[in-house]
Amino acid sequence: MVTVLIAILLPFVCAALIPLLYRRLRRVTHLGWFVLSVPFILFLLLARYIPQLAEGKTFIHTYEWIPSFNINFTTYLDGLSMIFGLLITGVGSLVILYSIFYLSTKESLHHFYCYLLLFMGAMLGVVFSDNLMVLYTFWELTSVSSFLLIAFWHHRKASRAGAKKAMMITVFGGLSMLAGFLMLYVASHTFSIREIVANVEVIRDHTLFTPALILILLGAFTKSAQFPFHIWLPDAMEAPTPVSAYLHSATMVKAGIYLVARFSPVFGGEAVWFWLVSVIGLVTLFWGSFNAVRQTDLKALLAFSTVSQLGLIMSLFGLGSVGHYYGYEENSILYTQASFAALFHLVNHSTFKGALFMMVGIVDHEVGTRDIRRLGGLMSFMPITFTIAVIGSFSMAGLPPFNGFLSKEMFFAAVLAIRDVEAFSIADIGLFFPIVAWVASIFTFVYSLILISRTFLGKLQPEKIDKKPHEAPLGMLISPIILCLLVVGIFFFPNILGHYILEPAMASIYPTFPTTSELTPHIHAWHGINAELLMTVGVIIIGIILFKTLKSWKPLYRLFSQKYTFNTYYNRMIEMSENGSQKLTNKYMTGNLTHYFVYIYVFFVALIAGYFVWSDAMTFNFDKDSAIESYELILVFVMIFAAVWMIFAKGRVTAMLLNGVLGYSIAFFFVIFRAPDLALTQLVVESVTTALFLLCFKYLPDLMPELPRKRVQWSKALISIFVGATVTIVGLAVVHYDRFEPVATYFNDAYELAGGSNIVNTILGDFRAFDTMLEVVVLLIAGLGVYALTKLKPRKEEADHEN
Incomplete structure (x- = not known):
């Protein structure tokens, strides 16, 4: 399928063209307008296939790469890859439009957009690849390109540290995932995900099946910032706001979610998979929401809220995996609705969280600070930004009439239903799921109120802010306004999204089910007075009480000593490894x-x-x-x-x-x-x-x-x-x-074919020529490096930063 191949390669081609064309383009127009055309065109190309996917069709094409090792560039477009492809290109278009007005023209824009396109192409490669080795290649490329984006403001120490932490944790997970992929290959003798799914009953009894499951989950958990690997995400917020809105709300952190969804047909139904995915997801949901309340920086608050929401989606996929245990039975449909809710909230989270990140960027850009202790009273100065904040925050809190309410109600329904499952001894601790979900939702409601009230309500503190507050220019408001319109529109017309986008994705996760109509619930905003609604009412009442009494109980956070945080353990581990390697190196690097x-x-x-x-x-x-x-x-x-x-x-x-x-x-x-x-x-x-x-x-x-x-x-x-x-x-x-057979036999035949009369001369003339050619290439590269260093001049933006 040529369209999918174009979708993967076009961002890389344009990224390669930017260093060659940006000087000419900036004389004519802003570089961002050229880059904006890439995701916008790709979004339109992919959207053409939505009706066909809704009818149950899939598209696959194989391009031979290394067939001798069973590694081919196989692209696969189905409902699950489509939902991620639309998020990557759609949100990418809005982020680039936002960045045109957010970033200063004094910035190194050609580097920024080059890195952004590299990341976009890598993410599309991840979701459209059927071959495990190709998927892993793009997976690690997302880590490299995100490292460059997080460290874009490399003159800041915090940016460099955040990029390094994200790189180390996600690459560690990627290497674990690679080991899991190789184990799957040993068990199934194929790198094709489709073939592995088709033969899953054969490989379930293999001794490497469970180790592969655990290692692949490590890759997913590190990339999607699950507990306890979530510590890289708050530090990654040192990146420019467009990067945070793109990588850390809609795309990169969703790669682990994609991996879990894609491999649910393989590992779903296994007790290890269920307990790891669902429990770690719930713990992440609670821990992220609990820590978001204590934050004083708006982006840090959104970072922990992202961790929490990712845990919610992850736990839903874990709960939905019970459906694979039962197979196609009428009573299993209830549990597969958890997976549907996960996909639904995946889309909803990208809309409201993308709008919130852009809102915080606007506040920082126009006021000069993100510290909520210095903010307040901005509603009258920034009414449109305030409206964006209300819509995004209330959707995140799960209130109507916003799309977050619908998927949150489905989440409550899933954790209540899981209590009646007989598999995996779930009934023994069935109350654990709804209690943790409800408590975490209360904290989510509290930090959503903090985000709105501490930023826009109350009194203005002009002596504590760097700029006179005013509304952002229209260009910066277009993207978050579009996302907010989607937040409201999905609430009133959710089944359009459900039929054309979510149902085909469900068919990808549950390929053995005959039709999607039997799986997918009809989304309603009102289900009557039921347990889920009562849980929501309880969240609102308890949440308001906790918000009003915040000053009296917030000191409880001081009980959590900084000496025992995961960040502290991470820093100690890095320090010990550096000191240990230095001591070891000094012992053998003696100079003798x-x-x-x-x-x-x-x-x-x-x-x-x-x-x-x-x-x-x-x-x-x-x-x-x-x-x-x-x-x-x-x-x-x-x-x-x-x-x-x-x-x-x-x-x-x-x-x-x-x-x-x-x-x-x-x-x-x-x-x-x-x-x-x-x-x-x-x-x-x-x-x-x-x-x-x-x-x-x-x-x-x-x-x-x-x-x-x-x-x-x-x-x-x-x-x-x-x-x-x-x-x-x-x-x-x-x-x-x-x-x-001795190698002399090969050389005897080779030198006769080469027309030589002496085997040694032929080897030196023909085979050695390749080595000489490569040596010349090495010298050429070294020469280019020396030339570049001699011509290197300080950039104007670096000189400005130093001044």
């Missing part, structure tokens, strides 16, 4: 060349000799060997004599002459074995190097070596003997190894 040779030789002997000892490869057969002539023995003894004498030589010139004797002796051996070209090369090289050594060393004083202790002498002698014996054994083993 003799020590370095000892390390190399000991490792060489341990590895090679150890292999020969523990294997049966050390087999010798001297029956077919040629007889050793007397002149060959003479040359060997000459070389032995020169090598031993060189050790005890007290002058550098003598040592160099003896080294030359060794080189010339090797040349004589080439002559004896009828390789005159090699002999001539050896003679020339040895003559030149010996002359150069003599020319340089004759001006140096004679060697006056300090005699080492006898123990050191004996250790070096033993190492020398072992190295020599190992090399000899390797040579003999190679000559007498007859288990495979």
Whole structure:
């Protein structure tokens, strides 16, 4: 399918063009308008397939990449990948439009948009890839590109630290996920996700099935900031607000959610999967909402609220996995609705959280601070921004008439229904799910009120803010207004989204179910007075009470000492690893060349000799060997004599002459074995190097070596003997190894085809030419690097920052 391939590659192509075109483009128009066309066009291209996906169709195409290793560039468009593709391109379009007015033209905009397009292409590659190795490649590219975006303001120490933390945690999870993918390949003999899903019953009994499950979840949890890996997300808020609105509300943090949803058909129905996904999701939901209340920075508050909402979505996918346990039965439909609620809230969260991030960016941009202790009374100065904040916050709190209310009610219905499940001994702790969900929702309501009241209500504090507050320009308001319209529109017309977007995604998660109409509930804003509505009323009442009494109970947060936070443990771990590596490096990096040779030789002997000892490869057969002539023995003894004498030589010139004797002796051996070209090369090289050594060393004083202790002498002698014996054994083993066809057969055929009359000349002329070509390429790259460094000039924006 060409459209999906274009969707993946177009952002990369445009990112590559930006460094070449940005100087010309900025003379004509803002660079952002050119970049805006990329996600907007892709959004329209993908939207064309919505009706076909709603009818149950899927689109797949394979482009051969490394077929010998079963790695092909296979693109797959179904309902699940479509919902993420529309979020990536749709929210991406609004974020780029917002950034045109948010970022100053003095910023390094070509770098910013280049990084943003790289990230967009990587995310699209993740959601549209069917091959596990290709998915992993794009997965790690999202980590690299997000690192560049978070550290965009690299002159700030906090930005660099936040980018490094996000990179380390997410890459750790990515490597764990890679190990899980390889285990799945061993169990299923395929890298195709579709084929793994089709053969899941075969691989469930494999010993690597559960380890693969755990390792893949590690990748998902780290990327989606689940407890206890959530600590990178608040620090990543040092990125520019457009980056936070895009990466940390709609796209990057949803990659882990996508992974869980995509692999639910594989691992769903397993007890380990259910408990890990649902419980960790609920713990993340509670911990994020609980910590959001204590924040004084608006972006930090939104960061912890994002952690909380991601935990909500994750827990719903865990609860919905029970449907895979029961299979297609009427009573299992209730549990699959949890997955539907997860997809629904996935979309809702992207709309209201994207609008809230942009709102906070507007406040910071127009007022000069995000500290709620310095804010207040902005409603009369920024009425449109206030309206955006109310719509986004109330949707996040789960109040009508906003879309968050609908998915939150479905969340309550799911945690109440799970109590009656008989599988996995859920009934024993069934109350755990609704209680944690309800308490976390109360804190969500509290911090939503804090966000609105502390920023826009109360009295203005002009002495504490840096700028006179005023409404943002229209360009900065368009994107959050569109998102707010979606928040309200989805509430009144939710089943349009449900039929065309959510139902096909459900069919992707539950491929064995015959029709989606039996799975998908009809979304209603009013279900009568039921347990879910009563839970919502309780959230509002208790939430208002806690908000009004915030000053009296907020000091409880002081009981949580900073010495025992996850951030503290992370910092200690980094500090200990750095100190430990420094101490270890100082021990072996002594500056003594003799020590370095000892390390190399000991490792060489341990590895090679150890292999020969523990294997049966050390087999010798001297029956077919040629007889050793007397002149060959003479040359060997000459070389032995020169090598031993060189050790005890007290002058550098003598040592160099003896080294030359060794080189010339090797040349004589080439002559004896009828390789005159090699002999001539050896003679020339040895003559030149010996002359150069003599020319340089004759001006140096004679060697006056300090005699080492006898123990050191004996250790070096033993190492020398072992190295020599190992090399000899390797040579003999190679000559007498007859288990495979010798490589000489290949070279015999190759040099005849090459038209040569001498096998050595042909190897040097043809095979060595490739090596020479690569060496030339390396020199070219080094030359370009040197040229770039010589032409490098301080950028104007860096000079401005320094001033």
